[in-house]
Amino acid sequence: xxxxxxxxxxxxxxxxxxxxxxxxxxxxxxxxxxxxxxxxxxxxxxxxxxxxxxxxxxxxxxxxxxxxxxxxxxxxxxxxxxxxxxxxxxxxxxxxxxxxxxxxxxxxxxxxxxxxxxxxxxxxxxxxxxxxxxxxxxxxxxxxxxxxxxxxxxxx
Numbered sequence: 001x002x003x004x005x006x007x008x009x010x011x012x013x014x015x016x017x018x019x020x021x022x023x024x025x026x027x028x029x030x031x032x033x034x035x036x037x038x039x040x041x042x043x044x045x046x047x048x049x050x051x052x053x054x055x056x057x058x059x060x061x062x063x064x065x066x067x068x069x070x071x072x073x074x075x076x077x078x079x080x081x082x083x084x085x086x087x088x089x090x091x092x093x094x095x096x097x098x099x100x101x102x103x104x105x106x107x108x109x110x111x112x113x114x115x116x117x118x119x120x121x122x123x124x125x126x127x128x129x130x131x132x133x134x135x136x137x138x139x140x141x142x143x144x145x146x147x148x149x150x151x152x153x154x155x156x
Contacts, residue, residue, distance in 0.1 A: 002070035005091045007084075010062045012070055013053035017041025034106070045106075048154050054094045066143040067093025068131035075124060087131045090138070095150040097130035103153055 001009045018036040037045065044050040057063035063070070070092035076084060102108070105123060112118035134142070 001073075002092070003073055003076050003088065004062055004070055005088060007076070007088050009073070010057070010070075012063075013056045015044050015050045015053060017044050017050050034110075051094055058094070062091070064091040064093045066095055066134075066138075066146050067091050068096055068134060069093065069099055069127070075120070078120060078124065079128060083128050083132060086135050087128065090135055095146055096134050097146065098127040100146065100149050100153055101130065102127065
């Protein structure tokens with residue numbers, strides 16, 4: 001389960017792209033051509049189709065279309081308290097600045113010597129900066145811009 005607004009735990013909906021019990025067989029992050037990803041899962045992930053079921057989370061009020069991506073508790077606990085409070089002050093979203101900038105995160109981690117360390121020391125801090133920036137400047141106009149950029153990134 002992931003953490004949402006105010007640190008509430010919720011089940012994020014996604015199409016299954018990995019084998020059963022994937023977390024027991026590896027990391028909580030996906031790295032490069034992760035052996036746990038199924039053939040159809042590669043297609044779904046490449047085109048971000050695995051995210052579509054999150055529209056159910058939006059309908060249920062657990063998520064928004066735009067907002068900081070939900071994170072697993074392990075990584076939320078590593079965030080500085082002030083940053084965590086800012087990021088968790090709004091509903092998590094399906095897309096945000098970090099989703100656009102780190103669309104190829106799996107490939108980046110796949111080329112790292114220590115993917116967990118790279119995520120914690122490089123990617124997570126950058127994502128948190130994007131999240132804080134979003135929370136501090138959010139508006140309907142910004143949400144629209146991020147949705148358009150996300151669609152462009154998926155299509156192109």
